[in-house]
Amino acid sequence: MKSLDDLQKLRDKAKRTMDMTDLVDGVRIQVGMGTCGIAAGARPVLQKFIDEVAAHNLHNIIITQVGCMGECAFEPIVEIVEKDGTKTTYCKVGKRLAEEIVEEHLINGNRLDAYMLSTIKR
Amino acid sequence: MLSRMHILICGGKDCLSSHSKELRDEFHLVLSELNLLDEVRLVMAGCFGLCSQGPIVVMTPGETFYSHVTVADIREICEEHVVKGNIVERLLIKEPIDKAKIKNYSQLKFYDRQRRIALRNCGQINPTDINEYIARDGYLALGKVLSTMSPAEVVAEMKKSGLRGRGGAGFSTGQKWEFAAKSVDDVKYVICNADEGDPGAFMDRSVLEGDPHSVLEAMAICGYGIGSHQGYIYVRAEYPIAVERLNNAIKQARELRLLGKNIFSSGFAFDIELRLGAGAFVCGEETALMASIEGNRGMPRLKPPFPAVKGLWGHPTNVNNVETFANVPAIFLKGADWFKAIGTEKSSGTKVFALGGKIANTGLVEIPMGTTLREVIFDIGGGIPNHRKFKAVQTGGPSGGCITEAALDTPIDFDSLVAMGSMMGSGGMIVMDEDNCMVDVARFYLDFTVDESCGKCTPCREGTRRMLDILNKICAGNGTLEDLDLLESIANMVKDSSLCALGQSAPNPVLSTLTHFRDEYIAHVVDKVCPAGVCSNLTNYTITDKCIGCTKCAKNCPVSAISGTVKQQHVIDLSKCIRCGACKKACPVNAISSKPLPKEENK
Numbered sequence: 001m002k003s004l005d006d007l008q009k010l011r012d013k014a015k016r017t018m019d020m021t022d023l024v025d026g027v028r029i030q031v032g033m034g035t036c037g038i039a040a041g042a043r044p045v046l047q048k049f050i051d052e053v054a055a056h057n058l059h060n061i062i063i064t065q066v067g068c069m070g071e072c073a074f075e076p077i078v079e080i081v082e083k084d085g086t087k088t089t090y091c092k093v094g095k096r097l098a099e100e101i102v103e104e105h106l107i108n109g110n111r112l113d114a115y116m117l118s119t120i121k122r
Numbered sequence: 123m124l125s126r127m128h129i130l131i132c133g134g135k136d137c138l139s140s141h142s143k144e145l146r147d148e149f150h151l152v153l154s155e156l157n158l159l160d161e162v163r164l165v166m167a168g169c170f171g172l173c174s175q176g177p178i179v180v181m182t183p184g185e186t187f188y189s190h191v192t193v194a195d196i197r198e199i200c201e202e203h204v205v206k207g208n209i210v211e212r213l214l215i216k217e218p219i220d221k222a223k224i225k226n227y228s229q230l231k232f233y234d235r236q237r238r239i240a241l242r243n244c245g246q247i248n249p250t251d252i253n254e255y256i257a258r259d260g261y262l263a264l265g266k267v268l269s270t271m272s273p274a275e276v277v278a279e280m281k282k283s284g285l286r287g288r289g290g291a292g293f294s295t296g297q298k299w300e301f302a303a304k305s306v307d308d309v310k311y312v313i314c315n316a317d318e319g320d321p322g323a324f325m326d327r328s329v330l331e332g333d334p335h336s337v338l339e340a341m342a343i344c345g346y347g348i349g350s351h352q353g354y355i356y357v358r359a360e361y362p363i364a365v366e367r368l369n370n371a372i373k374q375a376r377e378l379r380l381l382g383k384n385i386f387s388s389g390f391a392f393d394i395e396l397r398l399g400a401g402a403f404v405c406g407e408e409t410a411l412m413a414s415i416e417g418n419r420g421m422p423r424l425k426p427p428f429p430a431v432k433g434l435w436g437h438p439t440n441v442n443n444v445e446t447f448a449n450v451p452a453i454f455l456k457g458a459d460w461f462k463a464i465g466t467e468k469s470s471g472t473k474v475f476a477l478g479g480k481i482a483n484t485g486l487v488e489i490p491m492g493t494t495l496r497e498v499i500f501d502i503g504g505g506i507p508n509h510r511k512f513k514a515v516q517t518g519g520p521s522g523g524c525i526t527e528a529a530l531d532t533p534i535d536f537d538s539l540v541a542m543g544s545m546m547g548s549g550g551m552i553v554m555d556e557d558n559c560m561v562d563v564a565r566f567y568l569d570f571t572v573d574e575s576c577g578k579c580t581p582c583r584e585g586t587r588r589m590l591d592i593l594n595k596i597c598a599g600n601g602t603l604e605d606l607d608l609l610e611s612i613a614n615m616v617k618d619s620s621l622c623a624l625g626q627s628a629p630n631p632v633l634s635t636l637t638h639f640r641d642e643y644i645a646h647v648v649d650k651v652c653p654a655g656v657c658s659n660l661t662n663y664t665i666t667d668k669c670i671g672c673t674k675c676a677k678n679c680p681v682s683a684i685s686g687t688v689k690q691q692h693v694i695d696l697s698k699c700i701r702c703g704a705c706k707k708a709c710p711v712n713a714i715s716s717k718p719l720p721k722e723e724n725k
């Protein structure tokens with residue numbers, strides 16, 4: 001990095017990618033992969049999302065691992081971030097639920113209320 | 123993102139039909155016009171159960187409920203409430219709200235109380251991709267520091283922020299940097315202490331796994347401030363994911379020349395290497411840690427000389443904890459005044475706590491200093507499960523003490539915890555309920571310190587061993603009142619004469635339980651009963667008339683010692699009972715207690 005300007009340019013570019021600015025209907029799937037998430041079974045869940053998204057031939061979807069959000073008791077946690085910033089947090093996600101999230105939330109546009117963190121965390 | 127405010131929009135199914143999505147879009151639009159998107163987070167919340175008043179919008183902190191909000195109201199909310207802090211009276215919910223009736227109230231509390239600085243990126247960015255860190259203003263603080271500030275200004279800013287070390291003692295970070303900066307030497311070191319040995323603490327691991335670059339950036343800033351060109355991260359080998367992500371982060375930072383020579387064309391060079399520890403608790407103590415990095419056995423030495431004067435390989439060294447470092451880039455981005463305004467007068471900023479034990483929501487919470495323990499345990503943590511009563515909370519791990527119900531409303535900061543006979547430590551917070559035996563808890567921590575004592579000094583090596591012997595004797599039912607006096611006097615001796623803080627603080631769990639729960643000790647030695655029903659030699663379970671006859675205890679008893687019919691009070695046959703406690707755990711109404719036997723049965 002040579003200058004602050006260089007960094008700011010890189011930041012703007014990285015921000016566009018992260019905010020999905022150039023994607024139509026972009027969606028970011030964040031799978032919590034701290035030690036707690038991985039121990040609770042996040043790895044196969046991440047793989048399941050990759051497989052499901054490919055199987056349904058969905059585009060403009062970014063699947064990524066993230067660290068721990070702190071809600072360790074509810075892992076594996078998956079957040080669906082839509083382009084407008086709407087964030088839906090699903091907890092205790094297994095392979096079955098991953099499939100359902102792709103089919104219901106991503107394809108049909110229905111959020112699965114029953115599995116949302118805010119619903120479960122009473 | 124360091125949001126100062128959350129706007130929760132009720133996104134329950136019913137409110138969705140009343141246009142909460144449009145509300146969200148409008149908020150997004152107005153906030154971006156006002157350039158506030160970085161400061162305010164919009165959250166689509168679950169249903170609040172106030173549907174007749176919907177759509178509901180809740181502003182936190184402050185828990186302001188706006189009802190019947192329409193798209194046309196949003197500009198006013200943003201301009202008045204968000205910008206000026208004025209409540210929009212006409213939108214306030216009309217009826218007084220009964221908090222108990224609000225659905226998902228906990229989500230509200232959760233957002234209301236938490237404030238994320240150290241954990242700002244954890245769970246939000248991909249930790250293996252430096253670009254995502256940069257997208258969130260990563261390395262901007264370093265760029266700003268190297269391009270516009272002198273090393274002395276960096277140290278001054280740090281002092282002004284009031285940041286205190288998050289690794290244990292809470293020493294002023296700015297002062298520590300100043301000492302190291304003032305030591306004259308061509309070679310100095312920056313060390314990040316990622317040993318995290320407290321049982322029950324895992325915030326450092328979370329930062330390293332979720333946001334490794336924040337630590338690297340902070341270490342480089344520190345290096346510039348004190349005049350060092352080499353950093354080490356001492357991380358335990360038991361954290362393989364953290365190690366892998368740190369190695370990857372260092373590689374990526376080097377590739378972008380954010381580490382290495384001539385960073386930001388400033389002439390400043392800084393590099394970082396990892397050193398793996400074998401997971402000894404004592405190696406978290408800074409002088410033992412440095413001995414371990416040097417390749418020697420990890421044993422502490424007397425201070426002074428302090429590391430800032432004579433540290434790693436005899437050179438001035440600054441040691442800070444992971445969470446301490448994680449705060450640093452935010453401080454330089456937003457300014458010391460911003461940070462100082464958060465928290466209490468003497469403890470600025472936030473603290474991450476690892477909530478564990480008998481609590482509904484185990485996990486990490488980051489709260490401003492000055493939040494009360496009650497808010498942390500009951501509002502954020504969701505309280506004690508299974509209708510049990512709160513007994514105590516242990517903070518500071520094996521070096522800390524227990525805090526009782528009476529102190530739950532004290533605002534937490536470094537000094538108040540010490541005044542309560544405990545300490546901040548690294549931020550482990552273990553909640554205990556009436557099923558925890560406090561003598562057994564003291565024994566648990568002491569067992570840990572006996573194992574982890576390095577053996578260099580006699581008080582710690584022999585004293586803790588003797589204390590453990592006494593505790594074992596008490597738990598086995600053979601203790602006497604004289605043992606309690608002996609225990610207390612050895613504890614004070616170990617505290618006063620040990621070489622390092624491991625030994626000096628090891629008696630704390632014993633002394634604090636002796637102070638706050640002496641009646642439990644006395645029950646063990648005089649009445650020969652463990653009131654919590656944990657110490658098996660001193661436990662005689664009885665089923666009280668609270669019993670609803672659900673049969674769960676009988677079904678869970680491994681030796682069929684419990685009899686009774688459905689909906690009738692059950693009975694335990696103590697001659698068969700093996701005191702395993704399975705019935706007590708299974709009981710939904712807490713009807714099983716441990717009582718002293720009548721004298722003649724007491725062998």
Ligand SMILES: Cc1cc2nc3c(=O)[nH]c(=O)nc-3n(C[C@H](O)[C@H](O)[C@H](O)COP(=O)(O)O)c2cc1C
Nearest residue numbers: 287288289315318319406407408442443446623624
């Ligand atoms: C027995 C013992 C264990 C310690 N373990 C840790 C640890 O795991 N992590 C840590 O940051 N500090 C630990 N410390 C405190 C360090 O000695 C040192 O004070 C700290 O790393 C300084 O960083 P700070 O000022 O940022 O808190 C420990 C201290 C003692 C006495």
